[in-house]
Amino acid sequence: MTEPRLKQVQCLDSLGLHRMAYWEWGDPANRRVVVCVHGLSRQGRDFDALARELCGTYRVVCPDVVGRGQSDWLQDPAGYAIPAYVADMVTLLARLDVDAVDWVGTSMGGLIGLGLAALPGSPLRRLVLNDVGPAIQFAALQRIGGYLGQPAHWATLEEAADALWAISKSFGPHTREQWLAMTRPQLKPDGAGFKPHYDPAIAVPFRMVTPELAAAGEAMLWQAYDRLQLPTLLLRGADSDLLSHDTAQAMTQRGPRARLVEFAGVGHAPTLQQDDQLQVVRDFLLAA
Template sequence: MNNTSSPRFDSVQCLDTRGLHRMAWTEWGDPHNPRVLLCVHGLTRQGRDFDTLAQALAVDYRVVCPDVVGRGRSDWLADPAGYAIPSYVADMVTLIARLNARELHWVGTSMGGLIGISLAGLQNSPIRKLVLNDVGPKIEFEALTRIGEYLGERAHWATVDEAADALWELSKSFGPHTREQWLALTRPQLIPDGAGFKPHYDPRLALPFHAVTPQVAAAGELMLWHLYDQIQCPTMVIRGAESDLLSAATTQLMAQRGPRARVHEVAGVGHAPMLVQPDQVEAVRSFLLGP
């Protein structure tokens, strides 16, 4: 019998403009299960964010949580211009081909949701159910400005606890967590740096991010709405009730357009729910496994 409660680690080679890079992933559940759930994280995060959700769904799915290139255990790109949604979509197509999934479901938090929209909106998309966690085609530019204030900043912490405290100051909008829960979310975010630790992502992610102007963001929004309107699969959007990135107005439009997403709002949370608390896990589980 397969052990569904322990993670496994693997990687796949993906193509970029300078050659090949390695994308790592964490996997839970039966490796032979043809029903695959891909969980894709936010901008500066990594796949271990989904450990709690993955363990809850490992009986029903082969749960695969990639570290998007430039984060976690994945390679950093030689050309930081490749840190963009189209490149990430191409990497996910490579991963999906490796997994040989017969039925593919998707949970995407923030950036992971944008990748999901971009893939689910393509003709012959393999995605059969889609969960978008606090993200939609329209992203409030003020939220991008807030994120840009810390993205790519050099940081060094002497201990894991010091790092956890510092990251919590940036992440209070994630909502209430116990100290144990927050430490579990923090440890994979760190990489050894001399006598201490630094963030486990390529700081050059900030270069293409900071190049986004309101005009560029508006053009991206038009493209994302076009893709969203093409989505054919059942879709749920989770919104932190206090989110500054996904507005209530955009969420309402997502319920009326395209796949007419089911909406689940999480009280007391901003951007973005971390899908660790039991009520959030159950919301995702009931949607994915429901009719």
């Protein structure tokens, strides 16, 4: 079975340098590149299924956003924010040494892609936004904040998988094999068992978001979205509590006029593990 290469790149933060790890699939000399970026408490191996679908055509690059997976943890939690993540991705794209990339971003990864795509001279060619948009339902942020950064320890992989499934049922149906495969990279060894793979401090700036700050951020994100001129695919779990149907419809009418595909029986967010989800993304990227 095809497996990725683990690489790293040094990025600048307010207190010095940190190492961002990334997983690379396919021919390392291939100049056709897609970057896949995960959600808030996830990591780059979430895209294994998609990477295996695409690595015959693309070099597939799946970073562990700083504070997650194999990447360093920051000394200053204030750096766990979208603008800083965008800056890290600019450094990564320079390392990849290509003129243009396609982008698949789930939730937080979509917001990073949106920020990068809106920059003048952006190298993004095609954009997939997975269950995220400029307007984010505050109740969903509160739900995520209820578990983000909480201490946890599990004795076995199976125990961890059950605990993570309890807070992830909105991802939609998965086989046990699929869920165990998605759980393994979410864990770090901790004594005789396991703990979450991410820095608990990623929750610090997240919990500082108020309805007022969220509203101000929404206005800025709509301005960024309206500047986009690249082909954009918007995926939505039909039962999503983070991306409303009204917001998704508005995204089809303004800015890049995204093409919207909704998946029944799924909330926030489609994991891009199922065949129908993989086909929609593959067809969009390969249509160019």
